[in-house]
Amino acid sequence: MQTLQDVLAHGRTLPNALADSVAALQDSRDRALCQELCYGVLRWHSRLEALVLNLLEQRPRNRDRDLTLLLELGLYQLMYTQIPPHAAVSATVDTARALGKSWAAGWVNAVLRRFQRERANRLQAVDLDCATRHAMPPWLLQWLRADWPSDWQSLVQASNARAPLxxxxxxxxxxxxxxxxxxxxxxxxxxxxxxxxxxxxxxxxxxxxxxxxxxxxxxxxQDAAAQFAAMLLALRPKQRVLDACAAPGGKTTHILEQAEVTLTALDIDAQRLTRVAENLARLGLQANLLVGDATDPASWWDGLTFDRILVDAPCSGTGVIRRHPDIKWLRRPSDLPALAATQQRLLNRLWPLLSSGGRLIYATCSVLRAENDAVIESFLRGHGDALVRAPDIPLGRALQFGHQILPGERDMDGFYYACLEKD
Ligand SMILES: C[S@@+](CC[C@H](N)C(=O)[O-])C[C@H]1O[C@@H](n2cnc3c(N)ncnc32)[C@H](O)[C@@H]1O
Incomplete structure (x- = not known):
């Protein structure tokens, strides 16, 4: 409950919020169950919430909003898990008592029992709304439908499925x-x-x-879609490589496993960069680690150009919702213009650091055109010395400038790649 409230009411990311709750549990089975319930409820949050409101005769008072969330937890167990229904109901009722709301125990029990009796009709009523049926924020669903008119349904279904390891x-x-x-x-x-x-x-x-x-x-x-980044760099021994948004180091380490190159791994977040150091140490690899802002090279660059640059840009994460369902409820439509502006600035400021004949790979785990082809299109308008090459990826789809893997294709995450070479 606390984890879900931290995400939905206080805007914490799920891994962060979950770390605290899980640490308090001794038994590994309890930890696994806590994780499964938190991920599941967030995956289906708006559908579960609509169902709760449909089942209640009146909206709960503000101070009893925790009971709405508790009912979502109960419904999630009844709808999406193998937990025996009587156990799901009694655990939910017990939690009402644990929240200090013993007066609500009978009420919680009655709402969940009503759902069991009237399941088909109740679901039919809430599922009339497309965004609710797919448990997507309406604005995001609208964007996905606009960008992927023929694929949005499979994209959304894959985003609500569990991801493989x-x-x-x-x-x-x-x-x-x-x-x-x-x-x-x-x-x-x-x-x-x-x-x-x-x-x-x-x-x-x-x-x-x-x-x-x-x-x-x-x-x-590392998800398979992310493993194309190091391949697309087409690395050769002794090259100077910049990984400009490196933490936690998934692609940094892959690059170094691939070839004997001199690699600078840069990230603006010092704490996240320590995870790159840990990963390098575990894998027996070495890189020059720098804390710095990639959009301000004057503050960290030694003046020697790079043969290869990877810009794995901060993005909406709309290609990895299946791994991070909290993204659906934490992102706002207003984030998109800000993200696109940062992505644009990263490309503009890093381009002068690329050697002539060098290659820059721009990557995001977004499926939105505004962060992908639109960023490249705008970059190309201002850079006559940039040649766009079709990324060599044997799946997904070629776009006007880059290449998109949609979530669920060959069970991969959603990823976008563009390949730019300097004249
Ligand atoms: C998508 S993640 C990178 C994932 C990483 N490449 C990997 O494969 O493990 C984006 C990273 O960009 C970093 N970042 C955001 N803005 C930055 C900036 N202006 N300069 C450098 N790093 C930045 C974030 O701290 C974050 O670690």
């Missing part, structure tokens, strides 16, 4: 097939993705520390 084998430390072979020891299977040499999609999720060879740097967790 995909890993990347560190080719410097482990052979991919040898790593796959040892999975049976932990009752796992994995499928190698033909499009990517190091990507393996696992049959089920498990804590990263239980992945064979994780502590020894044999493997990292």
């Amino acid at each position: 995909t890993v990347r084998i560190n080719r410097r430390r482990r052979d991919r097939d040898a790593w796959l072979a040892q999975l049976s020891a932990v009752s796992l299977t994995g499928a190698h993705l033909t499009e990517l040499p190091q990507a393996i999609m696992l049959s089920r999720a498990l804590p990263v520390t239980e992945l064979p060879g994780f502590a020894d740097g044999e493997v990292s967790v």
